[in-house]
Amino acid sequence: MNPRPITASNLIATLDLEPHVEGGFFRRTYQADHRDMLETTDGPRYLMTSIYYLLTEESPVGQFHFNHSDILHYFHLGDAIEYSLIHADGSLQTLIMGSDVLAGQQLQLHVPGGFWKASRLLSGEHGFGLISEAVSPGFDFADMEMGNRRKLTARYPQYRALIEKLTRDED
Numbered sequence: 001m002n003p004r005p006i007t008a009s010n011l012i013a014t015l016d017l018e019p020h021v022e023g024g025f026f027r028r029t030y031q032a033d034h035r036d037m038l039e040t041t042d043g044p045r046y047l048m049t050s051i052y053y054l055l056t057e058e059s060p061v062g063q064f065h066f067n068h069s070d071i072l073h074y075f076h077l078g079d080a081i082e083y084s085l086i087h088a089d090g091s092l093q094t095l096i097m098g099s100d101v102l103a104g105q106q107l108q109l110h111v112p113g114g115f116w117k118a119s120r121l122l123s124g125e126h127g128f129g130l131i132s133e134a135v136s137p138g139f140d141f142a143d144m145e146m147g148n149r150r151k152l153t154a155r156y157p158q159y160r161a162l163i164e165k166l167t168r169d170e171d
């Protein structure tokens with residue numbers, strides 16, 4: 001038996017991850033600080049940034065949030081992760097990132113800026129799911145909005161059950 005199995009807590013320690021405001025754990029691994037900043041209408045941004053992002057049994061949900069930037073997601077290790085995307089036109093897309101590509105799970109996922117996104121760890125043998133994200137223009141909190149349950153359900157009443165599962169009950 002492997003004396004040091006890959007577990008959620010070993011990954012958090014080894015990759016030096018910290019809690020993310022969306023849920024889960026992360027660490028920024030890259031920012032393009034050797035290049036000129038990109039001038040966007042919202043101010044200067046790195047050309048690209050990247051993070052590790054981990055969901056665990058203790059923190060299994062990345063709550064609904066909105067981002068202006070394009071985000072590429074790359075699945076690495078562990079159990080599959082379900083993504084819920086509300087497109088800019090209001091339609092809902094559900095898909096699964098994971099290693100079982102023959103069953104239709106995705107190793108890569110592109111989420112364009114202007115979408116609402118949430119993720120949820122599916123139960124499996126590992127108890128964690130690890131991905132990376134590359135964000136361009138680079139991530140900035142000013143470009144991100146956490147989903148407020150009341151506002152999101154008022155805007156998308158047809159997705160109420162999903163939104164209640166994937167947002168915090170804060171009001």
Ligand code: GUN
Pocket residue numbers: 026028049050051133135139
């Ligand atoms: N989500 C995607 N990229 C980032 C990042 O660099 N920092 C934070 N806090 N969240 C992110």
